Amino acid sequence: MADYILEAENLSYIYPDGTQALKGLYLRIPRSQKTAVLGSNGAGKSTLFLHFNGILKPKSGTVKFNGNNVSYDRRSLLELRKNVGIVFQDPDSQLFSASVYQEISFGPLNLGLTEKTVRDRVERAMTATGINELKDKPTHMLSYGQKKRVTIADILAMEPQVLICDEPTAWLDPKHAKQTLQLFDKIIQNGTTVVLSTHDVDLAYSWADYVFIMSDGRVIGEGVPDKVFSDDALLRNADLDRPWLVDVHDLLIKKGCIPPKATLPRNKEELFEKILYHGICTGEQ
Template identity: 40%
Template sequence: MLEVKKVAYSYQEGQTILKDLTLEFKEGHVYGLLGANGSGKSTLFLSLMGLLKPQKGMIAYQGKPLSYKKKDLYIYRQEVSLVFQNPDQQIFYSIVKDDVAFALRNLGYEEAEITHRVDKVLLELGISHLKEKPVQYLSYGQKKRVAIAGALALESKWLLLDEPTAGLDPEGRRLMMSVINRLAKQGKNIIISSHDMDLVYDCCDYFYLLADGKLLTQGTKETAFIDRELLLQANLEQPWLVKIHQQFNLPLFENEQSFFSQQNKKE
């Protein structure tokens, strides 16, 4: 379990980004961390990775406070992986297969095991055909999937995705949603940070909504998005499935697929 316990963080005096924030992430769930730009989502992710140390409160993993010793963080980051919003921040090698293998080689894995893991995650993400391709010729969406592949190759227990659909065209967004849903079905523990309400509604089963560095509200699909006025105050919109549920007295569908499946049955 990952825990955020009364965490506060400021980049400079008078500019507090996280304010006494307490959240709990249990295994077996896909969490949505929602908030408008400037709400503290990225700062929280950097704190969860030990890249920032809270000035108050603490991050805990498996019931123990996070240790900031280099050796301890090295071990921790094999279990908790972050995929940055901009994939260029974590792609280092010129060829796809070498980049995905980068962390495994640093950890001293045997080449046979590295090859097995790289081939496995490239297949899972539908990018096996890019294995030998130079990264410079990839689209932005392809780079995002390569970055995710590098994290998955570590077989981390937790995967943190920062704005996974940012900068993608509609087709790229659809592919990314498919990847996330497939990983969720495989039992991967995932936390998605985003202001894309429809993406997170579709992919996640529990939600934390942030505003101005504080917890605005939390809950399931049935509870987290019901108060439209509260969301608007935080510069957030209701997911479209929640809107039609409230405005047209329709059932609250779990995702887009279930909604359109129901409509097709009516026809």
């Protein structure tokens, strides 16, 4: 099996109104990891994602899934969409069934699975996203955050090899944003690849195993979070700020509170540990 589940080679795309959204973009998404595509608004993240399951067809360049070029005939696209599930940024563009249960069962029913298998998959997806109590609710009556969780359950019930989520935490309250990221951590454990797009540097920094930085239709940097977020010039070029954890960590080193060259803390807890272990603060009251 190829090491990379999705690849884009020299990918270009122009919208009908003439906007060139992708400009010869290269990227390879590692299998079974948490990948974040980070970029400010208009960088081309959503356009890129729409190429991953063939909703958009490149003007030039290629998209590969599991090492094979994507084909755009009906049968190949159906097969691709079974394996590459996309959760759109706006849940209203994805929901179309009457009730939550019907909505989530629609995809698996279309795969020709038995009724029992469909039921099991829908139940599992509802449990994973914490929406069991919404089962019989009409989808148009849900709150934005609830709709978002239903769209994630929609895709989970398809059991794709890769789950792609466009700005998954935008408009979610902190509690549900955290739950969604924890859910992705769980999904990864079954070997599913999770790819998300975000303009939130703090989210990409603390969540991802691997990060691509996009700007103006291209990937202008990539790597593990430690590397990418230590590169100030790269962040500046992409119109992105440094994650607050990196800023605070730097300041603590400058002020002599913790030794230089220490590895970067990935979350608040790791930062506190460093301060207590190395720092001038003893933790005593």
